[in-house]
Amino acid sequence: MLPTTDQALACIRVCQMLSNLYKDIRLFPFDDKTRQVYILAGDEVQVIVFSSGIWDFVNEPEL
Numbered sequence: 001m002l003p004t005t006d007q008a009l010a011c012i013r014v015c016q017m018l019s020n021l022y023k024d025i026r027l028f029p030f031d032d033k034t035r036q037v038y039i040l041a042g043d044e045v046q047v048i049v050f051s052s053g054i055w056d057f058v059n060e061p062e063l
Contacts, residue, residue, distance in 0.1 A: 001030075001032050003030055003035075003037060003051070004035075004051045004052075004053070006051070007035075007037060007049055007050065007051050007052070007053050010049050010053040010054070010055050011028075011037050011039070011049050011055075014047055014055055015028075015039065015041075018041040018042075018047075023041040023042040024041060024042055025039065025040075026040045026041060026042070027040035028040075035050075035051045036048050036049065036050055036051070037049040044059065045057070045059075046058035046059050
């Protein structure tokens with residue numbers, strides 16, 4: 001399975017925001033079972049992107 005179009009566009013927006021803050025994107029897997037994308041940036045920023053294109057921080061970091 002592939003990410004939805006909304007999800008893919010949201011991933012690009014999130015990765016762009018993180019790179020603007022000079023955060024390294026360290027992990028970027030897509031889970032076929034949950035249909036979610038997990039993004040790990042730097043050492044502590046964790047983001048989940050849902051198939052609807054809505055994203056949320058896992059641990060609410062201070063940016």
